[in-house]
Amino acid sequence: MDRLLKTLVFGGDVSAAVISNTDALNKAIKIHGFSPVAAAAFGRTMTACTFMASGLKNATDKLYVTVKGDGIGGKITVCGDGNLNMRGAVDCPHVDLPLKSNGKLDVGGFVGGNGRITVVKSMGLKEPYSGSSRLVSGEIAEDFTAYYTLSEQTPTAMALGVLIGKTGKALSSGGVIVQAMPAAKEESLVKAEEIIRSLFDVSKKLKEFGAEGLLKKCFGATEFTEYAPKYKCACTRKYVEGVIISLGKNQAEDIIKTQGKIEINCDFCGKTYIFTAEDVEKLF
Ligand SMILES: [Zn+2]
Structure with missing residues (x-):
């Protein structure tokens, strides 16, 4: 079961979250037919975005994130809402890359280190918030860390990981994310960063201890707020009707004439x- 657990640690200086979203990633793998490296890149991005969605104030607030580097995988898109219903896509979901010399999937090569993260948060009638920052390595965790620090001015550290099994299914996906609260003591931040650095194999640790176990192991925390992230699309026939109407009557009728239907x-x-x-x- 997918979970996001969030709590304050170190005397309220640091907000800590543990995310486990293996089921959501496996649903995405089934839909998109991701190669292992595409699954890892998408899974890490979805984990960071799930955390971001947990910071939206209202259930109906929406998040739209793109990670666009110069790697062979192309652009990664992830959308979500305040209920943590997440979904997304990758430009080139099937391309694969050899493992890196340390045996890890080459997410940095897939995404590419030159490019940008762009975040749009729409909150009801208010003007949407939008922020952007340059990619650091394309390994995703470093990129979102830079985004939070530079674009949202919130010191953040995160360990994100995806473990793919021999059959191509995810055995584990998720991460641990810490953020400084206002007026946090320096020593608390140093302690939190050390914990993140020790989680170089966070996907294996999540598999071994579970989200709750890992939160306790890392921060000694046993109380938390729990969220239930899911991979869930928001598309409806009504929405698609709107897309067709926006094509205009002439173009829609042209497609019908040449293809017999609009798909x-x-x-x-x-x-x-x-x-x-x-x-x-009927639509027109
Ligand atoms: Zn859909």
């Missing part, structure tokens, strides 16, 4: 929506 696939869940000539006529 639209959702990038995030793979669902296919089909509109016949009759459906299109």
Whole structure:
């Protein structure tokens, strides 16, 4: 079961979160047919974004994040809402890369170190918040750490990890993220950063101890706020109707004339929506 556990540690100086989202990543792997390295890149990004979504104030607030580097995988997109319903896609989901010399999946090579993270948070009627920062390495954890520090001015450290089994399924996905609270003592931040540095194999530790066990092991914390992240698409036939209406009557009728129907696939869940000539006529 996927979980995000969040609590204050070190006398309230540091906010700590443990995220376990193996089920969500396996759902994404099933939909997109991710190669192991694509699954790792997407899983790490989704973990950072799930944490980000847990900071949205309202359930209906939305998050739209892209990680666009110069690697062979292309752009990674992840969307979510305040209920932690997450979804996303990768430009080139099937390309794979050899393992790095340390035996880890080459996420940095897949994503590429030159590029940007862009974050848009839309909160009801207010003007959307948008922030952006340069990628550091394309390994995702360092990139989101830089994003939080530079763009949101919140000192942050994170360990993100994905463990892929021989069959291509994720055995473990998630991470540990710490953030400084206002007026946090320096020694608390140093302690939190040391813990993150020790979690170089966070996916294995999550598999071994579980989210709750890891929160206790890392921070001695036994009380927490719990969230239930999911991989869940928000697409509906109503939404797709809007897309067709925005094409305009002429273009929609042209597609019907040449292809007999309009077929639209959702990038995030793979669902296919089909509109016949009759459906299109009703729309206009
Ligand atoms: Zn969908």
